[in-house]
Amino acid sequence: MGLFADLRDSISAVTAKLFAGESEDPKRIGIYGPPNAGKTTLANRIARDWTGDAVGPESHIPHETRRARRKENVEIERDGHTVSIDIVDTPGVTTKVDYEEFLDHDMEKDEAVRRSREATEGVAEAMHWLREDVDGVIYVLDSTTDPFTQVNTMLIGIIESRDLPVLILANKTDLEDSKVQRIRNAFPQHETIELSALEGENMDEVYDRIAEKFG
Amino acid sequence: MPHQCTNCGHTFADGSKEMLSGCPECGGNKFQFHPSEVPDDAPDDATEEPPERPDTGVPSAVGKAAATVRDLVRDDTPVSDDATSPDDETPQTADAPETAGGPSPGAPSADDGNRDPPDATPGQSTGTDSEPDDGGDDDAEDAAQASARSEMVTADDLPERPPSEGRVVKEPDADADEPDMEALREELNEQFESIKVLAPGQYELNLMELYDREEYIIALQENGRYVIEVPETFAGSERREE
Ligand SMILES: Nc1nc2c(ncn2[C@@H]2O[C@H](COP(=O)(O)OP(=O)(O)OP(=O)(O)O)[C@@H](O)[C@H]2O)c(=O)[nH]1
Ligand SMILES: [Mg+2]
Numbered sequence: 001m002g003l004f005a006d007l008r009d010s011i012s013a014v015t016a017k018l019f020a021g022e023s024e025d026p027k028r029i030g031i032y033g034p035p036n037a038g039k040t041t042l043a044n045r046i047a048r049d050w051t052g053d054a055v056g057p058e059s060h061i062p063h064e065t066r067r068a069r070r071k072e073n074v075e076i077e078r079d080g081h082t083v084s085i086d087i088v089d090t091p092g093v094t095t096k097v098d099y100e101e102f103l104d105h106d107m108e109k110d111e112a113v114r115r116s117r118e119a120t121e122g123v124a125e126a127m128h129w130l131r132e133d134v135d136g137v138i139y140v141l142d143s144t145t146d147p148f149t150q151v152n153t154m155l156i157g158i159i160e161s162r163d164l165p166v167l168i169l170a171n172k173t174d175l176e177d178s179k180v181q182r183i184r185n186a187f188p189q190h191e192t193i194e195l196s197a198l199e200g201e202n203m204d205e206v207y208d209r210i211a212e213k214f215g
Numbered sequence: 216m217p218h219q220c221t222n223c224g225h226t227f228a229d230g231s232k233e234m235l236s237g238c239p240e241c242g243g244n245k246f247q248f249h250p251s252e253v254p255d256d257a258p259d260d261a262t263e264e265p266p267e268r269p270d271t272g273v274p275s276a277v278g279k280a281a282a283t284v285r286d287l288v289r290d291d292t293p294v295s296d297d298a299t300s301p302d303d304e305t306p307q308t309a310d311a312p313e314t315a316g317g318p319s320p321g322a323p324s325a326d327d328g329n330r331d332p333p334d335a336t337p338g339q340s341t342g343t344d345s346e347p348d349d350g351g352d353d354d355a356e357d358a359a360q361a362s363a364r365s366e367m368v369t370a371d372d373l374p375e376r377p378p379s380e381g382r383v384v385k386e387p388d389a390d391a392d393e394p395d396m397e398a399l400r401e402e403l404n405e406q407f408e409s410i411k412v413l414a415p416g417q418y419e420l421n422l423m424e425l426y427d428r429e430e431y432i433i434a435l436q437e438n439g440r441y442v443i444e445v446p447e448t449f450a451g452s453e454r455r456e457e
Pocket of ligand 2: 039064090091092186
C-alpha cells in the first residue's frame, strides 16, 4: 500500500522531470541591474512573448520600478520542450539616491523626494529578494555605460557568493555607442549575451540561454 | 534604543537578537528604527577614544567590505592569507578581538582626511562629495550611531545604561574565544548603517548590509527612521545562535 504509493510518487516525480514545467516548481529568476538598464523593458518583452501580458511601466526616468514585480509561470518553449520560470522585475540597485536627479525630469520637489524615498525602499527590497527569494539572476546592463561600477561589482559578487546561476545581458545594442565587449571584459567569468530589449534584437539567443541556464 | 516595536512600544538595542523572535511583550514583528534617539552625548570625536567610524567615504569602505565579505562568504574555512588582503585597511583577521581599542576595519583612527577613493571602481561617480568636516552634526550623529553599534555588542550583558555614560567601545573579550568568519563579517557590517539619510530625499545605501539583514525594511521615514519587518520564519522559531 504505502510502498505502492511511494512508487507511484517517484514515478510521477520522474515524469514531471521529463515534462519539466508542468508540475515542477518553476525557478524564480530575478532581473537585476542598475537603474535604467532596461530591466522592465526586458521583463515586459519576455512576459509579452510568452504570456501576452506586461509586467510594469518602463521609463527613461531612473527608478521607475520601485517595488519588485513578479510574473509567474512564464513558459518558454525551446526545441520542443518547455521551461517554466517566474520572473521578478526588481528596482534598479544603486548606492546613492538623490531627489535632485529627478528635478530635471520636470518633477515637483515633493514628488521627487517621494520618488527618491520609494526608490531607496525599492533597493532594500531588491537586496532582500536577492538574499532569500531568487534561484537565478538575469543581470541587465546598459551597454552604452561603463560596467566597472561598485554596484555591479558588489551585486555580481553577492550572486557569485550564493552560487546562483547568472546570465549577463548587454542591453541597448541598437544604440550607436553600445560596447558589448567592455561588458565581456568586465565579467569574463560569466556568459554575456547582447540584445536590444527595446527592439527585440537577438531575443532568440536570449531565450536559448535562459532555457539552458535555468531550465 | 534604536529599535522599537510598532505595536507596544517595547524598545530594543540595535541588532538585538531578541527582536528576531518577535517582540517578547506583545509578539509583534514590526519594529521601527530610531537612530536619532540614541543619546547624543559624544561631544567631539577628537577628545576621547578614537571614533569607531570617522566619516570616511561610505562607498569606498563598503566596496572594501564587499570584496572582503565576498571572499568570506565564498570560503568559510579558517582565516587564510587571501582573506587578509594586502590592503592595509582591511581588518586583521587573526586578532580581530583586539580591534576594540585600536583602529577598526576600514576606519583609520587618525581622521586626517585621507579618504581613499573607491579603488576598485574607476569611472564610478558616487564619491562622497558631501559631508564637509566642519559640520559637527554629521560627526555627532556618526558617533552616536557608532555608540549604538558598540552598545549592541554588549547589550546582552549590560542593563540599560544612563545616557551620561557615553560611548563604550567594544569589550575586548566580548567574543574573544574564536575570531571566526561570522564575527568578522558582523564586525564589518556593524560599521555602517544600511541606509543613511543625508537629507530628505537623499540617501546613501550600504548594499552589503541591506543584503545581510534578516529583517526587511518596508518603509523609510525621514530622520533615518525606518520600519522593518521580521520575517515570519524567524518570529517564533528558535534562536539562530545560542
Ligand atoms: N535604445 C534602447 N533603449 C532601451 C532599451 N531597453 C530599454 N531602453 C530604454 O531605457 C529606459 C529604461 O528602461 P526600463 O526598462 O524602464 O529600465 P529599468 O532597468 O527597468 O529601470 P528602473 O526600473 O529605473 O531600475 C527606457 O526609456 C527604455 O525605453 C534598448 O534595448 N535600447
Ligand atoms: Mg524597471
